[in-house]
Amino acid sequence: MKTIYTVQHTQSIHHTNGMVGSWTDWELTDLGKQQADQISLKLQKELEGKAVVLYSSDLMRAKQTAGFIAERLQVTPVYRTELRERNLGKCCGKSVQWLRENIECPEKTIDDRLFSDAESRRDEWNRLKPFFDSVMAEEAENIIIVSHGDLLSVFNAMFLGLEAESLNTVDLFGFAGGVSQMIIKDDGKRTIRRLSDMSYVG
Template sequence: MIFTVKIEQTFAYPKRMKYIAKTDSFIAKPGDSLSYKRNVRQPYGWLKESGTPPCEHLDVIVMTDKEYELGDEDKVKIIGVFCRNDGDHKLVGACLDRDIEDFSELTDEEKEDMHRLYPREDVGEGWFGRERAEEIIKEFYSRKKRKIIIMVQHTESEHHVNGMIGAWGDFELTERGREQAFEIGKWLLKEQCDNSFNMYASDLKRASQTAEEINKTLGITPIITEVIREVNVGAGNGQPREWYKCNKKPQGSEYNPDYKPFEDAESDRDLWNRLYSFYEEIISNDMERIIIVSHGTALSFLQSMLMGYSFKDIERIRFNGNGGSVSKVVIEPNGKVVASYINQRVF
């Protein structure tokens, strides 16, 4: 079994390191890491395909003398595991350039390192080879569920036709927008969507009304939440576009993730951080079929998260849609993400 490991701890960092998923960064926690205290130099991380901390994931120790930086990624083959009674098993991986297939083939020095790292073996615990490691991985994935996530950008709103800025301005749908949303509901029914799906909708009227029209067909009671609102442009919310253009702060030629058009607005970083908690919720909960009704920029960021991109990637990658665009992403139990379609118009 071959996976991608993301490095979380190296011997160069004595303190216990914690991954901050929102910002794709690391911070030091109080106390030295177990590896540092026991003089074990092999790096440590998690299998990207299994999930992202703090959500459920699989840890792995990499048997290599390569020098990594925190956040580096590499391919490893799984050769063993330390089984723990509390279920917090530690897989053992080897880089692909090593001619080794099982824990038993490690050097005596490497085995000593591992037994020094976890010397206490309670009943049922201990170091095992590739066969047991693969059983652990298969059992882990058997608990994970296939998720279907459908995202709908709200349909034509008053601000699309009256020259105003939307953002947190609470505009309603036009009559045409209501008709478009109703058509989306009929189209989703053909996509096997029904009231077995869970639906989240932004609390701004143009999104909640889109959900309302869709549910004349699907019959879902949506969860209305402000977490998936559009980006907040502060003083610019609901203002005429010309006023916005003349009064916003100048924006430099270089991309700035912390740029705010007004003091009370959100930056790209702020929006990402707001949405990330929602992303973590839908990834880790037991819902297998989810519909999200939201807004253009908010959905662009959510799509990036679902596709495995980090905040640093949004400077070069954006999924831009139009009013009424529909996207479908499937997350398989093994972590594979399939984009069935992104920002497709269906009316």
């Protein structure tokens, strides 16, 4: 049996100052650091005595969240660019208000791009898919993945065996600091036991 935990990075400065997250390198707030420490403590209790592989986005807010987990579990994080949040192009470094006022193409399908130099959700899906396949195939029995909200919503759909086009009509979004637990049984059946469980930060 394989257990996969996904962790959405905790509160970041861009959550409090009205700026776009995406590929900008925001750090965690003081509250975000406290939340990450709480997550690491609870994961330590759940995974005590078990070998763990830890993957993380290489963006600062995810790296800092993963750092608390890595220290508590005494593992070395593996940073992967595939786990970055969706690239929103020219609005990176701008405010959310600027984004809303300057959208070039409203997103109605997974192939739409908010800006000409941004990723569509299909682009994001295609970026993540090889990493997802490698995680599903590897022998490690306990895996933790630290990433971002939009990226993890795509991961959730992949885990359930949905096609990319399903994102046109459904979404499985979480919250900052939410922890999901996914099980793959020996017969291959996939189960989501927890989805964006916020009790890990409380």
